[in-house]
Structures are given as C-alpha cells and as structure tokens.
Amino acid sequence: MIPHYDAEALAALNISAQDIIAMLQKLIRGAAEGTVHAAPKAALTPPDGRYIMSTLAAMDSPPIAVTKSLVLNAANSARGLAQINGLVSLLDAETGLPLATLDNNWLTGVRTAGLSALAASYLARPDASSVGFVGTGLQARSHLALFRQMFPLTRIKISGRGRANIDALIEAADGLNAEVVGTPRAALEGVDLAVTSVTHTAVEAPFLDANWLDAGAFLSVVDLAVPWHKQSFGALDRVIIDDLEQEATLPNKLADPAHIHGDISGLVMGNAPPRQSDTERSAFVFRGHALGDLALAALAWERLA
Secondary structure, eight states: OOOOEEEHHHTTTTTOOHHHHHHHHHHHHHHHHHEEEEEEOOEEEEESSSSSEEEEEEEEETTEEEEEEEOOGGGGGGTTTTTTEEEEEEEEETTTOEEEEEEEHHHHHHHHHHHHHHHHHHHHHHHHOEEEEEOSSSSHHHHHHHHHHHHHOEEEEEOOOHHHHHHHHHHHTTTSEEEEEHHHHHHHHSEEEEOOOHHHHHHGGEEEOOOGGGGEEEEEEOSSTTTTGGGGGGGGGGEESSSSHHHHTOOSSOOOOGOOEEHHHHHHTSSSOOOOOOOEEEEOOOOOOOHHHHHHHHHHHHHOO
C-alpha cells in the first residue's frame, strides 16, 4: 500500500515560511521556463451550498504530479467534522505510479498561508507589527504562524463568531497582545497586516470595505472576496491576484478587472513591481493556486521520501 501522511506527521516536518516562499518562487520561475505545469482550478457549486474543488500541478525535476480534491460543506459542523475535507495524491509524473497521499486540511491550510506569505514578502511593510483577523479558523491560525516568522509582530486583533476558534487563535498568539474586538471593521482598522477568511457559505451579503484599511496596510483576502464590497477594492493602491490566466477562465470574478494590477507570478518575475511606498495600501485576493499545493507537497515529499 502507498503511505498516507496525516496532519500530525506533516506538521512535525516544521516547514518554514521561508521554505515555502523559496519553493513557490522556484515553481513560478519553472512555470515560465516550461518545467512546471499547472491546470486551472476546477470547481462545482451544487445548489445545496457545497463547494467541490480540485487542482492539478506537476514538476519535471523531481518528477512529481499533485492532485487535490476537497469538499467544503458548512453542514459538516453539525456532524462534528471540519467544514473542509479532502485528499492530496502524489504521483510519479513520468510513470503515473502513486507515491503517497497527504492530509488535505494540513496542506490546504499551510499552502494558502504560504501564498499569502509570498505576496506579503513583496507587498507588506517589513516592519509590520500588528495583524487583524476577520475569521478565526484554520486559515487564521496558519497565517499567524507564518506571519510571526516574517514580521516583528507584537499585537493581533480578532473578530469572529465561534468561541472555540477565537480561543484557539488567542492560544496560537501566545506572547502577543491579543484583543478580541466587537466588529470586523475594528479588526481591520489600525493594523499593518489583515487577513479575512470568512466561510463563504455563511455570507448572506457583503459587509467588508477596503476603505477601512490604514495607510500602509497589506490585506490578504482568503475567502474568494465573498464578504467584501468588491468595488471598494478600487480604493487600494494595488490589488494582486494569484493567477491572471486562471481568473480569465472563471465567470465569478474576484475583483473588477479594472482594479487588478497583476498576479503573484508577475511579482516573482518582475512584471509587477513590489511595494512602492510606506503608505501604499495593497491586497492579495486569491482563489488558491495549484502551484501552492505542489509547493507544499514537494517540500513534504523532500523530507519524507
């Protein structure tokens, strides 16, 4: 039987923010050279509110192909299950023979924060000392873990609903000044970094506004921009998405194309400039990119094989 690595085994690998950023940069450059390959994300949205998604990416050296399939279902909470569950499969990209399966929830949480970390390395102020969270689940904790490695954080602000998730985020913020605030606006104002990860199936109408961000703030939008008034992104100096090519194939746009200034590949390849001033307000708005899944799977396989 092929090996399966669970979240505990993968977390024990201690893959760092810098490891992830370096691998993502390598893969993005490889994609430009034709040695790394990724297909656009595929998604199904049944009328009952489920979100079913898959990604596919491969690299030539070492020859690894990675597929990820997951289901997001808000009804899982009543079953005592995480809202998102799925599976990551690694294949030998030359023979097609299976190598391993990985825990999806670990990989999705860390790779998503890893993409944010890559964007933040180009767009956020290096002296950022405060971060605000709207949404307090796995993505909030994953982002906090990586941002703590990258920035001299001293303070976090938290806006969320579930007490258990809030308490887990406060525990993860050990050593930082953690403040639970009464409104999402209060979490986004007065911080250098901001992350929103609101479960999109729970959003009845947009309620977040980019005008609330302070001068110099960097925002990571992890929730498909569903809770955002998308026209408010026009108030920002820079909006970067994960993949312009992928976005062009999808009908429900993350943001008005007129407000988008490039993608993550453009930052790495020098086609989109990094932060230009200390007062620039910027955002990374993304769906998730297959190269993110490939990066984490490749890093894990390097250590496990």
